[in-house]
Amino acid sequence: MSGPFLVRLAFADDGTPAGHTTPAHAVPSHTVPAHYPADVAAPQLSVLDLGVTRGDGIFETISLGNGHLQALEPHLVRFAHSAAMLDLPTPDADHWRAAIVEVASHLVDPSGKPVDEGFVKIVMTRGVEGGSGSLLPGATTPTGWALAAVAPDHGPARRNGIRVILLDRGYRHDIAQTSPWLLAGAKTLSYAINRGVYREAARRGADDALFVSSDGFLLEGAVSNLVLKRGQTLLTPRTDLGILAGTTQADIFTWASGRGFATEYAMLTVDDLAGADAAWLVSSGRHAAPIRAVDGVERSIDTELTSEINAYLHARTE
Ligand code: PLP
Numbered sequence: 001m002s003g004p005f006l007v008r009l010a011f012a013d014d015g016t017p018a019g020h021t022t023p024a025h026a027v028p029s030h031t032v033p034a035h036y037p038a039d040v041a042a043p044q045l046s047v048l049d050l051g052v053t054r055g056d057g058i059f060e061t062i063s064l065g066n067g068h069l070q071a072l073e074p075h076l077v078r079f080a081h082s083a084a085m086l087d088l089p090t091p092d093a094d095h096w097r098a099a100i101v102e103v104a105s106h107l108v109d110p111s112g113k114p115v116d117e118g119f120v121k122i123v124m125t126r127g128v129e130g131g132s133g134s135l136l137p138g139a140t141t142p143t144g145w146a147l148a149a150v151a152p153d154h155g156p157a158r159r160n161g162i163r164v165i166l167l168d169r170g171y172r173h174d175i176a177q178t179s180p181w182l183l184a185g186a187k188t189l190s191y192a193i194n195r196g197v198y199r200e201a202a203r204r205g206a207d208d209a210l211f212v213s214s215d216g217f218l219l220e221g222a223v224s225n226l227v228l229k230r231g232q233t234l235l236t237p238r239t240d241l242g243i244l245a246g247t248t249q250a251d252i253f254t255w256a257s258g259r260g261f262a263t264e265y266a267m268l269t270v271d272d273l274a275g276a277d278a279a280w281l282v283s284s285g286r287h288a289a290p291i292r293a294v295d296g297v298e299r300s301i302d303t304e305l306t307s308e309i310n311a312y313l314h315a316r317t318e
Contacts, residue, residue: 002115002150005106006040007099009124009144015089035099040147049143051125055190057142058082059123063151063284064104067114068317071247071284072100078187078245079122085186088126089142096122096146103148117151117314119285125189154286158310161292161301162207162281166270167197169211169219173267175242184242194222206293208281210273217241218268224283225249226268228276229302233262235272248282248313255312278302280309287313 010018010033019034038044051057060075076093083091100120107118125143176184197209201222210226211219218226218237225246228235234256239245253263266272273279278301279291288309290301 002109003107004040004147004149005103006038006044006145006147007035007103008038008044009035009095009099009146011089011141011144013141015142017092017095034095035102035146038145044145045143046128048129048131049125050127050129051123051143051189053129055188055192056086057123057125057189058086058088058187059121059189060187061284062100062120062122064107064114064118064120064148065314065316066116067104067107069100069104069120070313070316070318071251072097072318074247074250078247079124082186082188083124085180085183086126086188088124091124096144099146103146107148107150115150118148119151120146120148122146123189151285154289157207157286157289158306161290163205163293164208164210164221164281164291165201165204165206165295166212167200167209168214170214171242172215173213173217173219173241175213176240182242185239185244187244197222205296208289210281210294212270213241216269218270218273219243220246221281221283224281224286224289226273227252227280227282227288228268228272229278229305230272230276232260233264235264235266235268237268238265246282248284248287251313251316252282252288252309255309278305280306
């Protein structure tokens with residue numbers, strides 16, 4: 001069956017996994033499992049859930065290639081980092097990993113073989129407002145779930161490339177240091193802007209957008225990181241520029257180092273993009289999508305290197 005499939009995670013009042021640990025009020029493991037299957041077609045959330053009413057929560061999307069969860073541990077580390085930035089309870093990695101592995105195991109074709117490409121999306125919200133979903137840190141029963149589904153077909157974007165527009169994000173490059181309350185660099189559920197930029201791109205005849213800081217530095221895509229090739233060096237914007245530190249970009253850099261490329265985290269400008277030999281937006285789901293136009297100006301794509309990168313990303317087993 002191809003899903004989607006859902007498991008709900010269960011928490012004790014203080015946000016620790018149900019069925020684990022021993023706070024006085026923890027529920028014994030034999031009555032409430034730490035996670036349990038749920039019907040994806042049935043209503044699951046309270047209308048008072050702060051994830052829904054305020055976008056107050058965090059998420060990760062982990063790709064699956066031939067049944068292998070890819071970059072799972074880096075995703076769990078980033079999930080914990082996002083939780084810390086939002087003063088949410090620290091996600092218990094074992095709790096989440098078990099739910100992810102369980103839900104992913106259902107993504108098989110009719111012969112029982114793992115699907116070629118899938119993903120698991122994990123979400124943790126601050127919980128139900130007025131319940132223990134308090135606005136105060138440390139007093140929250142989160143809502144959590146993991147959903148597994150077959151990936152959409154990213155083949156055309158990987159093969160043909162994407163047309164990108166540059167959009168001013170309206171923040172300086174040092175926003176993460178000057179204004180940490182803006183939560184730049186956390187993977188929060190507040191993605192209305194990230195979705196809106198796709199509509200702006202479509203209005204301008206493009207497929208995607210690349211954010212630029214108000215003081216002129218390249219940042220990230222709507223849901224992706226930028227990688228440039230200049231000679232034998234791969235470059236990406238520094239991860240302290242209020243952007244998400246990408247798991248796919250990190251894996252590409254590890255692979256590229258093994259292939260003799262130098263890799264660099266840098267302050268990059270629009271001129272660097274224009275002068276690069278090749279450019280990609282990279283992310284867990286779509287992998288490496290070569291940029292074939294910027295603001296309507298065509299640029300060449302490196303078909304061979306793109307195929308190599310995507311073959312590597314697809315073949316990852318961890
Ligand atoms: N930047 C943003 C804003 C994202 O939402 C994402 C992924 O969804 C990325 C970058 C790429 O991260 P990853 O490669 O870990 O999927």
